[in-house]
Amino acid sequence: MARARVAAAAALLVAGLAAGQDVSNFVTSPAVGLGPLELRSQSPLNILRLTPTPRSPATLAAGQWQLELLTSWNNYFDYDPKYYTIDAETLRFTMSASYGVTSRLELAASLPLSYRGGGIMDRFIENFEGLLHVANKDRKLFPRNRYLVLIHGTNGRTFELTGEDAGWGIEDATVGARYRLADGTASTPAVTATFVLKIPTGRSASLYSSGGYDFEAGVSAGQRLGRRFNVYAALGAMHYASDDMVGVRLKPNQISLFTGVEYRHSPRMSWLLQALVTSAGAEQFGGFSKNTYEITVGLKRVLNPNLLLEASLLENLFIFDNSPDVGFHVGLVWRSNRPRGKG
DSSP, rough: OOOHHHHOOOOOHHHHHHHTTOOOOTTTTTTSOOOOOOOOOOOOOHHSOOOOOOSSSSOOOOEEEEEEEEEEEEEEEEEEETTTTEEEEEEEEEEEEESSSSSEEEEEEEEEEEEEEEEEEEHHHHHHHHHOOEEEEETTGTTTTTEEEEEOOTTOOOEEOOOOOOOEEEEEEEEEEEEEEEEEOOOSSSHHHHHEEEESSGGGGGGGOOOOOOEEEEEEEEEETTTTTTEEEEEEEEESSEEEEEEEEEOOOEEEEEEEEEEETTTTEEEEEEEEEEOOOBSSSSGGGGOOEEEEEEEEEEEEEEEEEEEEEEESOOOSSSSOOOEEHHHHEEOOOOOOOOO
């Protein structure tokens, strides 16, 4: 009897491990691996406005659900004494739900919740930058772990948030649709079109919202390269309802260009390196009148047939006064089983 129990337990363990190797719920096209890391631009201006989130160029099956919890932890020291001081740390949770309406059409909605304050990472960043001999001298002039957002608007208005204003807030929700244009094969790309609308659910008075309804349209593609690699690219165009924020003149339109490389370490795990460039969002306002350049390195791992984990590290490049000094990202994606007979 004891042997039978041991054998049964061993069989269950083997079955569990075998199930863990099943990635067919997350890899649905020969042209696509586990897909890019789902981290959009973390620039403090781009976070307030609508900017694209990289997605796998594949859609859910008809009747299939996907739930996501994406977390980002960013430290900012963006400083231009003439225009702004942004000395802050943010923790953001984005909750999303997607549903496959047909085999090619997918609808989605998301709602971000964030905490903004002084944080705890300043000493670590100073020590790390000192070790690499790239220390930010301006950062050392200010107290550590302080929360200060000081904006000198081009209309002469000054806007300020301090430690008394730290806390939690709801940001703007989004609703959108994705349509699969091409399924993709081992030698041809998978392609999807995306349409997203941002709804002003946050408070613009405390910069949890840019105000107004923003719209984005884009296209993304993925292609397999050899046995181990996939490449991804996306182009997005955004139009904004508001061209003013706390006295700063904003551009009514922006574009976003994304590219990424996935190395498939195993069927269950991939390493990713990706870059995101977003055009300038402000008119004649220091670093925010320049493009943002952000690079992300991370991994994706299938934990079981319905659950996927992703984690990454973000760094700004070239322009250091319009994006995070450093950012960390963790995401959990739950996907229901594909309905039988549906692609």
